[in-house]
Amino acid sequence: xxxxxxxxATSHVPAIGGAIHKGRQxxxxxxxxxxxxxxxxxWLGEQRPDxxxxxxxxxxxxxxxxxxxxxxVGAAPRYCNADEGWGIPTTAPLAGCxxxxxxxxxxxxxxxxxxxxxQEMLVDHACTLPFRLFWPQDEAPPxxxxxxxxxxxxxxxxxxxxxxxxxxxxxxxITRWADPRRVLVMGTGGLSHQLEGERAGFIxxxxxxxxxxxxxxxxxxxxxxxxxxxxxxxxxxxxELLNWLAMRGALSAAGSxxxxxxxxxxxxxxxxxxxxxxxxVA
Amino acid sequence: MTATDGARPAxxxxxxxDGELARRGYALNKMCYSFNERANRDAFVADPESYMxxxxxxxxxxxxxxxxxxxxxxxxxxxxxxxxxxxxxFGLDMQxxxxxxxGLSKDEFKARLVAANQQ
Numbered sequence: 001x002x003x004x005x006x007x008x009a010t011s012h013v014p015a016i017g018g019a020i021h022k023g024r025q026x027x028x029x030x031x032x033x034x035x036x037x038x039x040x041x042x043w044l045g046e047q048r049p050d051x052x053x054x055x056x057x058x059x060x061x062x063x064x065x066x067x068x069x070x071x072x073v074g075a076a077p078r079y080c081n082a083d084e085g086w087g088i089p090t091t092a093p094l095a096g097c098x099x100x101x102x103x104x105x106x107x108x109x110x111x112x113x114x115x116x117x118x119q120e121m122l123v124d125h126a127c128t129l130p131f132r133l134f135w136p137q138d139e140a141p142p143x144x145x146x147x148x149x150x151x152x153x154x155x156x157x158x159x160x161x162x163x164x165x166x167x168x169x170x171x172x173x174i175t176r177w178a179d180p181r182r183v184l185v186m187g188t189g190g191l192s193h194q195l196e197g198e199r200a201g202f203i204x205x206x207x208x209x210x211x212x213x214x215x216x217x218x219x220x221x222x223x224x225x226x227x228x229x230x231x232x233x234x235x236x237x238x239x240e241l242l243n244w245l246a247m248r249g250a251l252s253a254a255g256s257x258x259x260x261x262x263x264x265x266x267x268x269x270x271x272x273x274x275x276x277x278x279x280x281v282a
Numbered sequence: 283m284t285a286t287d288g289a290r291p292a293x294x295x296x297x298x299x300d301g302e303l304a305r306r307g308y309a310l311n312k313m314c315y316s317f318n319e320r321a322n323r324d325a326f327v328a329d330p331e332s333y334m335x336x337x338x339x340x341x342x343x344x345x346x347x348x349x350x351x352x353x354x355x356x357x358x359x360x361x362x363x364x365x366x367x368x369x370x371x372f373g374l375d376m377q378x379x380x381x382x383x384x385g386l387s388k389d390e391f392k393a394r395l396v397a398a399n400q401q
């Protein structure tokens with residue numbers, strides 16, 4: 001059977017891609033952000049995952065409002081990045097794990113999640129940038145992926161409780177996958193930020209730190225909030241923390257507790273409170 | 283900015299992109315989505331009025347595009363994720379956009395972000 005070795009969560013601010021491209025990691029603005037990643041890179045080197053399930057949100061590259069899935073599961077042999085309109089260099093395609101994709105599709109539908117299945121799927125910075133951060137030496141990381149997109153664009157969003165249950169269902173399915181591969185689960189985005197409106201620039205440090213604490217010890221804490229309550233607390237784009245919550249749900253299905261490998265919180269990167277969390281299943 | 287959430291409590295300075303805004307903004311958002319492709323960005327820059335007509339923008343939407351004022355674009359139903367592609371045509375970053383919406387200079391806006399550390 002497959003095993004879940006742990007979970008990762010990181011912010012995915014587009015400007016990170018520009019900083020990597022221009023080699024700015026050591027500049028004073030960027031150093032406190034990039035310095036958080038080597039401990040996690042070393043942990044990944046020891047753990048050697050084979051497959052990464054990525055919970056992320058599409059920002060208008062693959063999905064538009066003509067068809068907006070609440071949950072979309074990738075089932076493609078490879079996932080290409082493409083021009084998002086504002087000049088981030090396009091990254092190398094990511095290899096897909098079709099075996100796990102179809103196992104998850106079967107399991108999720110049996111578990112009454114009415115997902116959208118995608119045999120072709122462009123992935124944007126929310127899916128690609130984390131791999132540049134966690135495997136910076138590799139143009140293409142040494143893993144296969146299954147991307148799962150969660151709608152954070154069009155309200156109503158899936159409830160936080162539903163997203164956590166999605167993670168639980170994905171986690172249970174992985175532990176029942178008749179395959180010896182080592183699986184890592186990832187959630188990307190957040191933490192608090194708001195790009196638009198008179199409240200642009202909103203950051204809520206107290207809420208973010210409470211959310212980070214909950215990821216370690218009380219994973220269902222954030223499921224108490226409605227989508228609009230999450231906007232009020234974390235900002236219009238801070239709702240991306242739903243991706244973290246799905247990741248954490250998967251870990252809850254894999255073991256009774258987690259240990260923290262590494263945690264970082266830094267304000268600001270662009271307009272965002274940047275978070276990083278690496279959890280190992282105990 | 284006014285809340286359009288009916289009985290739901292408003293969030294100050296914030297529009298939640300729900301069905302009402304999605305209906306109002308569809309043509310504007312569809313045009314901005316097209317800016318993922320360089321050829322479309324070039325076509326817009328070459329002839330904005332013709333490009334807007336092709337997507338059927340309403341007059342308030344067209345006026346908001348001409349003005350490049352983000353608050354007006356939001357009021358016209360624009361969604362931040364698609365509007366970001368429009369902003370990218372002009373090389374604006376998120377601090378430019380934040381400063382414009384909050385009436386601050388870019389340096390003041392960046393200082394406000396840093397000050398969030400003191401919360």
